Amino acid sequence: MPTDESESDNDVDESGTAPPTEALKGPMQGALGVVADQASAVPPTPPSCPGVDPAPLLARIADLEAALATAQSGVDVIELSDQRALQDVGIYRYHHPLESAAAYKDRLRSLDDQIDDVIKSGHAILAADMFTFSGSLARGRKLVGDLSKLMLRAYNAEADNCVRSLRSGNVRTAKKRLESAVAAIEKLGAIMEMRINPDYHALRVAELELTADFQMKVQEERERAREERHLLREQRRAEQELAAEKERLEKERAHYISVLESLRVKGDDAAVTELSRRLADIEKAIEANDYRLANIRAGYVYVISNIGAFGPNIVKIGMTRRLEPMDRVRELGDASVPFRYDVHALFFSEDAVTLESDLHKAFADRRVNFVNQRREFFFATPSEVRALLADRVGGLLEFTEEPVALEYFQSRNRWPQQS
Known part of the structure; x- marks a missing residue:
């Protein structure tokens, strides 16, 4: 019912x-x-009090419970x-x-x-x-x-x-x-x-x-990833604008140099002086443009390893301005190494250039290649890099200590035995 x-x-x-x-x-x-x-089992009955009518008390209790429920x-x-x-x-x-x-x-x-x-x-x-x-x-x-x-x-x-x-x-x-x-x-x-x-x-x-x-x-x-991609797009646009400006200035410089040589042949000293001053201004503009282009700093710092290619305790510490940083990691592991890289950390920084430089300096005495500084491989464990990263960025990071190296471990058991 x-x-x-x-x-x-x-x-x-x-x-x-x-x-x-x-x-x-x-x-x-x-x-x-x-x-x-x-x-x-029979539920016990409440004790009775002779001469006392329980109805008003029960009604009062019900009112108080209702008031309490309303307040709550x-x-x-x-x-x-x-x-x-x-x-x-x-x-x-x-x-x-x-x-x-x-x-x-x-x-x-x-x-x-x-x-x-x-x-x-x-x-x-x-x-x-x-x-x-x-x-x-x-x-x-x-x-x-x-x-x-x-x-x-x-x-x-x-x-x-x-x-x-x-x-x-x-x-x-x-x-x-x-x-x-x-x-x-x-x-x-x-x-x-x-x-x-x-x-x-x-x-x-x-x-x-x-x-x-x-x-x-x-x-x-x-939301944070969206903001990071927006910042990288803005920086990419700035890079393109600066590169276009550099190309324009270099063409203008080449033109002035050509004209300047002609004026010197003609012996027009006044025109040579004026043109030399303008050429100096162009050189300063190119220098300033190059500085701005080299100091667009936001990007991703990555820590990767490839145990199948280089063995344990060797990491690569690099930086990319790619909107999709994993694209860069995949490129590194495409054809030049037998196995894909394992990613230990991928950290976005508004000053990735400085962060990458600090990490390289900290492990400078552990470089694998001391001749070519652009080879960013170091004798270090992922946990050592994590400790340094945590110290630099002021907090713990999402970090993978052990490499997965799935392809390597699946392949190793099928390798021919070495004598």
Whole structure:
């Protein structure tokens, strides 16, 4: 029979289906009602006080509970509104601050393992161990076990649905939905003292928070990458303009030099003096243009290695202004070496020229090629470069210590044996 609650707007979500916590109420309430009729345990009746009418007290308690619920609802609305207002102006409060989206993915994988372990251990949901059904303890335990699985399945369905529909701005709403599921299960399973383990619930709440943080971090990294590409495009445009200006100035210089030689042959000293002054101005303009062209500084500093080509503990430290820096790494590993390079770090810097130079100076005594300074290979481990990078940029980086070298390791076992 439908009740007033079943007609409320909260019973059906936007897709037209009942949320898991509501869906379990109908059939589970009926099943638990039958259980309650046949169970041996009888809930205790509250003690009575002679001469005292409990009705006014109960009414007062109900009024206070309603007032408390209203006040709490108002606080929730205010906090949620404040949170959204902060996000509207670009402020997001991370629940678990980490350095990168990759770090959040690792943390979420670890959390998934913890959740699986709790479920496998049978401790995700708690219930009475001495419940009897139709006078049988064994049947009671079986019933408790079956209903526990059903309740846990409903809770996990709600938790998974919250994760799938999660956005960074509705974390609090998702938490409230999950808490409502906990309350519904505890209410429906009261006769069996059935409830979600608080520790397990805390793991699922942490999953919501980490997922929201991960989504925001991905968005931030995309925005940062977009800004970096924009900066590189602007610098590329500046390089093209400076190169075109240099070409114009060099043509003008060549023209003046040719005219100057003709004037000297004619003996026109006044014209030679004037033209020499203008030629000096052009030389200064070319020098200034060359300086500007050489000091466009933003780009990516990369740390790569190729264990199959050069062996362990040799890294290449370079810099590229490419909009897609991996294009440069792929070019380096195309045909000149037998295996692709492994990328240990790819770090964007507004002054990549200086950062690259600092790293080269720090490992100057470990160069592989001391004759050609443009060969940027060094005897160093990735961890040594990481420590120096962290010191230069003031924080930990997303860094891969060990090379993957998949092609190398797959090929090595098939090489002919060397005598």
